[in-house]
Amino acid sequence: MDFLGHQKILILKSRFFELYDTNLINENYDIIIHEALKAIQEVFDAAEVTLYTSEEWDVSWTIVSSTEKKDRIGKTISLMEDVSLACEHKFCRSPIKDDSVHDYMMLALKGKEKEKVDHILAIKIQKKLWDNPIEENSLFDDVGKEVGIFFRNMQKMVDITKDKKKYKQLFKVTEKFHSSMMMEDVLREVIFTLKEVYPSYHYYLLLSHDNNSPMDLPVKDLEYDSENMAAMEAYVTAKLQFENLKEDKNSVIYAPLKGKQGVYGVLQIIVPGVISFPKNEVEFISLLANTAGGALENAQLYQQSKKLVADLQLINEASHQLNSNLRLNEMMTYICERISASFDAKEVGFILFSLENNSTTVLLGSSSFFFEHESRQYIDYFKEKIQIEKDSLFLGDFSMQLEGTQYKSIMAVPMMQTGILKGFAIVMHPDAYHFSFDTFKLLQSLIHHSTLALTNSLLREELEKMVVTDHLTKLYSRSYLDEKIQRSLMEDKEGTFILIDIDDFKLINDTYGHQIGDDIIIQVANIIKDNIRSSDVGSRWGGEELAIYLPKVPLSLGVTIAERLVKKVRENSRPSVTISCGVSYWNKLSEDTYNTLFKRADKALYIAKETGKDKVIIQNTLLVSE
Template sequence: MRSMTQLLYELKTLLINQMDDSKGRMEDTSFFEKFVLEICDAFYADEVTYFKLDYGRKYLHIEASTERYLERRYIPLGSCAVFNDGELYYYKDFQVEALKDFQLYLPLKRENGIVGLLALKEGIPGSFEQITSEEGEAFSKEVLKILNAAIYMSEITSERRRYKQLFRVTEKFHASMSMDAVLGEIISTLQEVYPSFTYFLLLSHDNANHENLPIKDLGYDSENVAVMQAYVTGTVQIEDEWTARKTNLYAPLKGKQGVYGVLQVIAPNARMFSEKEVEFISLLANTAGGAFENAQLYQQSRRLISDLQLINETSHKLNLNLRLSETMEFMKEQIMDSFHADEAGFVYILPDGTANFLAGSTEFFHSDRSGLYVDFLKEKICSTMESLFIGDLQLKIPNKDVKYRSMMAVPMMESEQVHGFALVLHKDPYYFSFDTFKLLQSLIHHTSLALANSMLREELEKMVITDHLTGLYSRSYLDEKMLESMEKDHEGTFILVDIDDFKKVNDTHGHQIGDDILIQVSMIIQSSIRETDIGARWGGEELAIYLPNFSIHVGQGIAQRIQEKVSEQTEPKVTISCGVSYWTKGHKDHVKALFKRADDALYVAKNTGKNKVLVQD
């Protein structure tokens, strides 16, 4: 066995050479590995392991060992009764259950107690018996001096590197207004300083689309109290997972206005965090929390500006006196583009409680499948007059087949009355954020008056061009549309309708029944023609129909069908006579001539038996 003096000399030489090779930085653990190898050779031992003591958490842990395959072990001081009085013996007959494989223990003591332990496994039987207590104690003191010097240099080096990284990353934080950039810098800095650790960012707000960042949602988990404790209290929490052989550190990402998440740092093999490491990670997390808050506030301000621009642009557009169909089409496009919705609809509630979809709603709302959503919303919105924000509609109506699970609905109100509501849907649950919901509320609130004005304007226009009794168009509107058709279409058919013996109906049944007969005939006409056709009140008991792009044969067939329905469906029963005229492209013609030919045909029909349809010569 080498002498103690010679061994100490070689250990000091090893420290100096290590400092020289690493230029005083002592950034790696190679010194401690070489250190235990030297002692192992000097004592002819099978194994030498250097245990370091963590006073704060009362554990011994392996700092270096000649057995490289050894997993890092932690030995709680409670299992070592001799630690209770602050002393640890190095006699070969000292046995601790967790250290029973070793035969010699050299305690490393300072004035305030034990700081570590060298444990040696005997290689040659009886070789450790030559070491006296005095020699062992003197050797331990000198070894501790060497280790203290190495640890001190290593700590200075590590601390300098850590704070240099902290300074660098702080500069980057203040230069960036991107939340992704801030979060990325946290992870890259920790990976550079502690490459063997694992990291996760547990964030409390909506944080989607962070590419290549280890981010998890911060949700309450009763099995992970330490995470919530760090988030709620704003203080660092440390927990050991012995079965998983790891230690977790949770540092809150704290800004001036609150805590935005938690940084989770996982040390493998249950490695304990030193006070310096905890301090550094806390500083990094606090710095990052402030930068994250600034970046979030900046992005919120940009989003608010964008929202205000959207509201301003929409309000300006709606105040241009657009037609209702143009207004609703524009609103639909704005909502679909801004909210990335699957469907957008606008429901107008009639005085009798019937719900109609306005033009501009997506195709889905013109199908029967939309009834599920409208029925669910109409009662709630009309009774509460409040907006609805539903993350998963399936939970509200579990017995129904719900295709669109995310829903936002905002009432369209004017003079404290609900006139309808805007409805936005998406297939995925919890797709819309609450900020999106607030934006939709603002958008509908700022545009409700313009929408109401647009609807009232169209109602007024309809009143001007509509006969109030029959609901058919006025004669002036018919003239205007026929003139337009004769300029752009290829052909058209005009039908002039007269109720036979209408004066007799008035004389027999009264003018009220006469008006009712006019209404009945008008309803039959409206149900027999297309939306693009025009039914009008010509004057008195005479009505007119114009069919753009219909040939004379088709027009005659429609007139005959109306004639038959009137004789079958009116009460009291009446009949009609019809005169039919037409025009085609390429023949010189005009509206008055078309009227004249139909009127001549009607005259013949009235004077040849009535209740018939006659076509122009």
Template sequence: MKVLEKQLIINLKSRFFDLIDTDSGLLSYEQFLQEMLFIVKGFIRADEVTLFNCNEWKHEWFVEASTNEKLKFDIEISPILCEEIRSIFSKVCVLHKPISLAGLENYDLVLQLRRGEQFHGYLAIKGITDCPCPDDLIVEVAKECSNFLHKAQVICNVVFEEKRYKQLFRVTEKFHSSMDMDAVLGEIIYTLKEVYPSFTYYLMLSQDNNSHGDLPIKDLEYDSENITAMQAYVTGTIQLEDSLLEKRSILYAPLKGKQGVYGVLQVIAPNTMTFPKNEVEFITLLANTAGSALENAQLYQQSRRLITDLQLINETSHRLNSNLRLTESINFMAGQIKESFGAEEIGFVLVSEDFEQLKVIKGSTEFFFADESEHYLHFIVERIKRERDSIFIGDLTIDCEPIRFRSLMAVPMVQTGLIIGFVVVLHHNPYRFTFETFKLLQALIHHSTLAFTNSMLREELERLVITDQLTKLHSRNYLNEKIHQSMKEDAYGAYILIDIDDFKKINDTYGHQVGDEVLVQVASILMDNIRDTDVAARWGGEELAIYLPKIQSDVALIIAERLVKKVREQTNPSVTISCGVSFWRKEYSNDTFTKLFKRADNALYIAKETGKNKVVVQENIDINE
């Protein structure tokens, strides 16, 4: 090479070197390439310099850069077979007037840019008809262009690697500053978008992922389409999957922590036969960092949830052991379960020892007092009777029955080894309850059963104290207490004193056992014909009494007459009753329980003396009596 030509090449190299200026911020490979083409254009005094490259998938040439800006947008480049032009350049260094190659026929020169095994494309030059440059100088220009592009790629890769690892450092800092699962997952996606804008990616999680907004998240499930993903999840190692048909390569990176694998990061690289090796290491580091962050966030959330669960159990146990009534306990528990679990229907059910009798406890939601609940309860009873264990079903199906509630949890109430009942929780959406929720419900019921049992025993004892053993009516003392309370709090009320006519004759004729049965029959008729707020009691012997709070005398008369009629018609052997009715009003401040009873007793005496089987009302209230 002549001295002048050597000097020209030195000048060209100097121009190229000037481009590599980190202070100018010119660190984009595309910018390097564009500036290089303009330098070459000026060096050889050409009209246009264009760099063509090959798409390995489509076997088509495309314009990678050009000094002619319109070329990229206005001129469609016809496809040229890769093998054909490669074959040509295996024999020549410079191709003059390539009129036989479609798409390159308008160019004067075509040069191959290659540095060893590294291929950079084909430099096509137009408008150098009078170019004084000999072929050996042109070849030297191509060589220096290849060297420059190699160095530019190295520099850009270094800058890109620095940027990526700064991103990795930033995301690591962000991961360690956040204990929120959604924030960690969102940061993974944000980093991938920044580093690989042309890639597609998904987070395939093994945990519930119903609350992560619009993040590209999939459930990690074992099926024919996810075999490679499952291999990455099970083995904890990077897996690669190349698809010639879909012209893409897929990387599966496990999101791995110290205690396990929490999912798989799926990264899809388009238009490539194999996943870029230089990207595998970075994605692996990102996935490992993300896996540790997910583990930390999950452990933190689990610890917070555990603390919340323990607080719930402690608060519930404390409240239930504060001598609440059974209904109050059930209402409190139902509220806790509804608030903590998002349940729609909550039932508390007692069962007999043989599971043949069920009783829904007051405080359960209204659904369990309706007919629709029967097939749910029957299903639960059969399962608990057979398996003697809790039930957790995410998508409930019951043969031949329309199912409104798909999520079901049922936990037996066990006392001293005996199942005394169960608690059932329902929601209409399938898979509404998590397994952690189920375990918490089990713990709640385990800690609450003793309190429920104590409440039931305490109330049963109270009932026995205030209840006549034979008739199951209230005791006389209880009746007296209720009347005294009503006369303090209410404006008026009525009192009915009842006597079974000729009861001694029943005993003498049929025996005392039949006499007791008659007493039970009459007591049952009384209970069936009064309100829940009314009080029926055994006054003594064959005398019974009813107190009707907030009832006027005319209504009390109707009730008493109805009782007389029903006792006569429904008892066997048939008996009759006589009733004495009295009432009180608040305006008579000197009225007392004793006077109220005395008036009813007088009315009953009149009824007995005037034919029995009737009602007499003591209407006159003498406040001085």
């Protein structure tokens, strides 16, 4: 190479040196490339200088920059023969068709640490300027070296600038990760960071089914199938996985979002138009995924701790309420409402077992559904299962066991007390897999704490009922009847009292024995219970005498009820017996007391017995008003 050639190389190096501007690199790298091509054009008096690059997936070459028209940038052309020659000899001279004045000098340029030529520099020069092939080859050999050095240095500076920006972004996002305890915020920051750093990439968050993520984020369920083997491998092994999709001309990395206790998902990043994932991006993506995984773990642990606190508060509050001497109905209403609200349940029921006849009883306070006929298939199924297994049942899709069922998500927990199975609680929802396993464990704990209070309440009410109930007839005791009449006289506007006596009862005892006599009393008591309302009070007055008080009932209706009872006893008792009834009545306009009400009914009963029995006699006192 002659002195002129050396001078040109020095000038070119000087021009290149002036382009080492960090601020310009940060703002617009394309301007630097264009200025470098102009420097080559001016130093070598070239008609045109164009830089081409090749896509890894294709053999075509795309114009990166040119000293000619800007609208040429991005266009793809074929330079196969010239490129092959340039790649082999570093450069070559290519005649331009139908141009006797100019040639193209093609220089092959390799990127950093690459064996493959990824850039071609085409310099359009006049033929007359290059008459000495030896000098020409030597000069363009040095030009190729200097241009290659310049581009590699520029690329290093660009990479450093990008890395600085990336890691600055990583530092910022790490601060945000650790300032938030919400999983949704962490996921949003991951996506935002990827958009900032890799605007041309595509990315998805592959999360397990137990993570509830916002719908506006690029989130997919992590599923085990043949199309997601790499993603599942990353999730299981907690290691980066790579995938090259030749048909789609994409390269994919799967980065596990891992914390210290496990993997919480996989970050999928798709790079379009490359054969293999860029190695210089792997470290940053790995750091981002690990940081995000740690933040997700912290957020999840925080949410779990909050849920545990809420669960403990629920159990503590429920235990406090259940042990505050609530009535059974109040207790069942409270606990069913709490379960329904806390577990987002559609139906909640408490089913008691009867040890005598293997039947079931639905406790009041349960959802209305359990008092309907449609509930029997659920109650019978879980009754049988729990009686055999004596363990809780957690079904995500009940339709797999019983087709055509309305409710699919079901939890059933046995109520055990001192080793005895008392019944079970059942919680249902129409959607499959609606309840989580954590919810199931909480329900078990809640039912365990509730069973003792429920059993105590049942025993207390049973004891209270025994105190106010006649042992033989199961009617109310006389003391309970007295209390109800006294209260009615103060609170109600009217009421009817019926005093009943079984006719010739001594003869029945003498004829059939006292056991049959007791059975007759029970038969009459059962007829009374079948023919009065739940608000009415049927009582054993003493011996073979029974009584009924009908609060808020006028005399005419009371007499009708008494006459119906006389007829029912005559027709349905075995052996057949009859009864006599004395009826008295009061209202607010009369100055009645408990004693006067009883005396009038007793006198009416006496008259019924003396005038033929098997009849109803009404009080003979003139009423002021009915």
